[in-house]
Amino acid sequence: MRPSGAASHLSLFERPGEFSRTLPGTGRGESPRLRPAGAYHRRMRAWAAAAVVLGVLLLAAGSAVAAAALGVRIVPPAPRQGDVAVVFVAGAQGARQVEGSLGGRALAFFPYGEGWAALAGIDLEARPGKTPWRIGVVDAGGQGRQLRGSATIRARRFPVQRLTLPGHMVDLDPETERRAESESARLRTLYETATPERLWRGRFTRPVGTEGKGEGFGARRIINGQPRMPHSGLDFSAERGTPVVAANRGRVALVADFFFPGLLVALDHGLGLYTLYMHLDRVDVAEGARVERGEPIGAVGASGRATGPHLHFAAQVRQARVDPAALFGVPLGD
Ligand SMILES: [Zn+2]
Numbered sequence: 001m002r003p004s005g006a007a008s009h010l011s012l013f014e015r016p017g018e019f020s021r022t023l024p025g026t027g028r029g030e031s032p033r034l035r036p037a038g039a040y041h042r043r044m045r046a047w048a049a050a051a052v053v054l055g056v057l058l059l060a061a062g063s064a065v066a067a068a069a070l071g072v073r074i075v076p077p078a079p080r081q082g083d084v085a086v087v088f089v090a091g092a093q094g095a096r097q098v099e100g101s102l103g104g105r106a107l108a109f110f111p112y113g114e115g116w117a118a119l120a121g122i123d124l125e126a127r128p129g130k131t132p133w134r135i136g137v138v139d140a141g142g143q144g145r146q147l148r149g150s151a152t153i154r155a156r157r158f159p160v161q162r163l164t165l166p167g168h169m170v171d172l173d174p175e176t177e178r179r180a181e182s183e184s185a186r187l188r189t190l191y192e193t194a195t196p197e198r199l200w201r202g203r204f205t206r207p208v209g210t211e212g213k214g215e216g217f218g219a220r221r222i223i224n225g226q227p228r229m230p231h232s233g234l235d236f237s238a239e240r241g242t243p244v245v246a247a248n249r250g251r252v253a254l255v256a257d258f259f260f261p262g263l264l265v266a267l268d269h270g271l272g273l274y275t276l277y278m279h280l281d282r283v284d285v286a287e288g289a290r291v292e293r294g295e296p297i298g299a300v301g302a303s304g305r306a307t308g309p310h311l312h313f314a315a316q317v318r319q320a321r322v323d324p325a326a327l328f329g330v331p332l333g334d
Contacts, residue, residue: 068093070147072135074102074120075331080156082124082218082323084315084330089116092137100135102151105318107135108271110198117332119273121317124218124230128155158218158230169305170223176259183258187266190254191316194272200248202334204327205293207247207277207313208300210238214313217323232321233276233314240281240309242300246291247275247313247327255287261312262304265297275324278312279303 068091079085087107092098098109098116103126107118120133130150137145172180214234221228250267253274257263261278265285268274281301291297302309315324 070135070137070145072133072147072149074133074151078152078154079120079122080154081122081126081128081158082156082321082326083122084317084322084326085120085122085151086331087118087120087133087135088112089118089135089137090114092116092139094140095137096140096142097138098135100133102133103131103153105320106194106272108194108198108318110271112332119271119317119330121320121322122153123320124156124158124232124323126153126320128153156218158220159216160220160222161216162222163224165223167224170226180259183256183260186256187254188319190266190268191272191274191319193268194318195251195268195270198270199250199290200269200273200293202248202293202332204247204324204330205245206236206328207244207275208236208238208242208311210236210242212237214325217325233278233312234324236300236311236313238300238309238311240299240301242309242311243296244277244280244298244300244311245294246297247315247324248293250275250291252285252287252289252291252297255283255285258304260305262306263298263301264304267291267297272316272318274316275327276312276314276316278314279306279310281309 070092071088071090073088073090075086075088076083085102087100087102087109089098089100089109092115095116100107100109100118102120103122105121107120109116109118129152131153132148132150135147139145214236216231216235217233219231221231244265246267248267248269250269252265253268254264254266261276263280263283264276264278265280265283266274266276277297279301280298280303283298285291285297300309300311306312313324315322315327
């Protein structure tokens with residue numbers, strides 16, 4: 001079964017929902033505007049070079065100890081909806097604790113180079129415009145410093161896909177509706193859990209060896225005239241049986257066979273970062289197992305609600321639904 005107007009296979013597990021903003025554009029003919037990884041890296045480097053370092057010395061009044069200036073740098077400084085930004089903190093060497101938030105989401109910092117870093121997920125439906133951030137540092141002597149500012153979230157133009165499908169593929173009976181709701185609640189509970197150890201290292205790798213760059217992240221889908229929740233992953237068309245590999249080091253947090261996603265694997269990379277692999281034909285790993293980047297975890301299939309064999313690959317950072325392609329461009333070396 002192929003949907004009308006679609007070039008390749010896709011997932012159909014977006015539940016009915018309201019769009020949070022006015023629909024952009026008219027739909028047909030628009031395509032996802034994803035940049036290739038090379039361009040993404042160049043853009044990241046350009047942003048890094050242009051980023052303004054905000055060095056502000058916030059010493060408590062009367063303190064006789066000169067602390068290094070606390071600097072915060074956000075790369076990219078003006079992330080788009082669905083981006084994964086990196087928040088770098090300098091001047092906090094030897095700190096007992098570094099914590100903070102951006103856009104109301106907690107940041108999980110880890111030591112990086114001479115300083116600290118945290119991934120900040122910008123949800124695909126984050127409100128464009130200025131959003132506050134706050135960084136708090138407790139130094140080795142127990143003294144606290146804080147820095148506040150704001151970042152600008154840029155709107156991104158997402159494609160609109162209008163699909164016409166047989167009613168039985170779209171309308172659910174009450175029992176199936178309840179099952180689907182309890183399954184998505186289970187996934188939400190998983191994403192709420194931020195395990196304290198950072199398991200991922202270095203670059204994120206593509207989960208399938210196909211040529212295509214993945215389609216449909218953020219697509220607003222209108223199925224049989226009814227708006228659905230935005231599509232929160234990338235669909236990679238591939239033949240059934242194509243190996244699926246872990247995008248980075250992690251722990252298998254969930255193996256399940258759910259109604260919409262079908263056979264799925266969720267990898268916990270630590271600090272609230274998860275990657276999801278759905279519509280699988282086969283799973284080769286067990287819950288609790290540690291996997292390395294590039295290690296096979298299963299095979300492409302069409303399980304669950306899918307129009308044909310493809311991998312639905314998604315990522316969440318502290319419950320923000322982010323573009324997995326943005327993960328491939330995270331500018332961290334280890
Ligand atoms: Zn999908």
